[in-house]
Amino acid sequence: MTRQVYLSGQLVAEEDAKISIFDSAVLLGDTVTESTRTFGHCPFKLSEHIHRLYKSLKVARIDPGMNADEMLNVTLRMLEANLPDYREGDDCWIVHNISRGAFIPGPDPTVQRSVATVMIYTQPLDLRGWAKFYTDGCHAVTPMSRIIPSQSLDARIKNRSRMAYTLAEMEAKLVDPEAQSVILDIHGNVAENKGGNVFIVSDGVLKTPRTTNCLAGISRATVMQLARLRNICVEETELQPYDLYTADEVFFTSTPYCIMPATKFNGLPVGDGQVGPMTQRLLRAWSEFVGLDIVRQARKQLPASEAG
Ligand SMILES: Cc1ncc(COP(=O)(O)O)c(C=O)c1O
Structure with missing residues (x-):
């Protein structure tokens, strides 16, 4: 049809x-x-x-x-x-x-x-581009370009002018063709990905930037909701690259993939370099919430040789 x-x-x-x-x-x-x-x-x-x-x-x-x-x-x-x-x-x-x-x-x-x-x-x-990151994690990379300051265009206005995000993503991919951008703001604080929000887990606490420099993602809110329901401490705070280098876990959130783990940040392993337990727990919680296995659905779209 x-x-x-x-x-x-x-x-x-x-x-x-x-x-x-x-x-x-x-x-x-x-x-x-x-x-x-x-x-x-x-x-x-x-x-x-x-x-x-x-x-x-x-x-x-x-x-x-x-x-x-x-x-x-x-x-x-x-x-x-x-x-x-x-x-x-x-x-x-x-x-x-x-x-x-x-x-x-x-x-x-x-x-x-x-x-x-x-x-x-x-x-x-089409989830094929993200499917393997659920198990392998992706490489998060900070591009040279900075996010448009909210003083110029408030990041909470979800708009279609994507040139800045696209260029930043291209720069990240110069480092690694499969990299996913972690775009900083003009002060050097972590802002967001070209189409997602950024979270870290540090000593059991889930942290994410405030919406002064990023979109108020619905997936971001969902993760915070699922975490708080499980008595996981959630902080909205400024994060610098240092916090990602030293985090136990890093992940992105966005509508299509929900949660995308990152196991490498600018070439260094995040934590032990594996998808962390909190990330997996939150992914399971989200799957339970919607009654559908999010990881399974994405991996089913991969050709049999890659689905594992
Ligand atoms: C720039 C940007 N940040 C974050 C997000 C994540 O928002 P949501 O979780 O509502 O999809 C998006 C979604 O497209 C986005 O474009």
């Missing part, structure tokens, strides 16, 4: 979903975004994602032309139209991209001159 996407008021076949080359999404990268995922075809924390979307829209001063409840309803309608295409065991992303709409060059790019362009779609959740 052709994928059905939602475009500014209607569900249309993917090939009929066309936007103008003069849209502010294209001309200005002026777009806020959300990515939610499903577990067993059920959206995970969709209301929280839509709540964050509306905060981004407010701060970006974009009027989406509908309220949060309406956004939730059209999203569910779009998901329902596409679920027959997903096999049992496979899941999808649900992506929202909302731009200010038509852009007319002139002295004032801030005026919203048309209705917003609201784009919502599902995407098969």
Whole structure:
């Protein structure tokens, strides 16, 4: 079946979903975004994602032309139209991209001159790129580029202007083609990954940067929630590279993979160089929470020779 996407008021076949080359999404990268995922075809924390979307829209001063409840309803309608295409065991992303709409060059790019362009779609959740990191851990690397300071663009506005993140990720991959970035802020504090938040475990305490320099990740909040329910001490604090070098465990959090362990940081082993017990415990806790084995689902997508 052709994928059905939602475009500014209607569900249309993917090939009929066309936007103008003069849209502010294209001309200005002026777009806020959300990515939610499903577990067993059920959206995970969709209301929280839509709540964050509306905060981004407010701060970006974009009027989406509908309220949060309406956004939730059209999203569910779009998901329902596409679920027959997903096999049992496979899941999808649900992506929202909302731009200010038509852009007319002139002295004032801030005026919203048309209705917003609201784009919502599902995407098969391809986990192959992350699957082996659950068991082997990834190599976390600090790129040269720093995160855009929140004084310029608040990191809590989840937006589609990804140039800075992409360049930082490319720099990390100069060190190791499979590296995952740990981007620092202009003060040298750990901020975030190009698409994830960063955690360390140090003497049994789970630590993560405050949201002064990173996105308030829904997965970040989920990990903190799961940890606190298990009486694990959680601290939101400043972290420097030193803290990652000397941590017992390091991991990233993000919607598609939930938790991605890092077993190497800038070439040095993290702890004993193995995926740590707290990381594994939190991954198990998340799997229990959603009733689906997160690691198994990802590893099942690997070719048999790599699945182990
Ligand atoms: C820059 C950035 N940081 C962190 C995250 C993690 O956020 P979430 O857990 O809500 O997916 C993302 C997600 O795409 C992101 O783009």
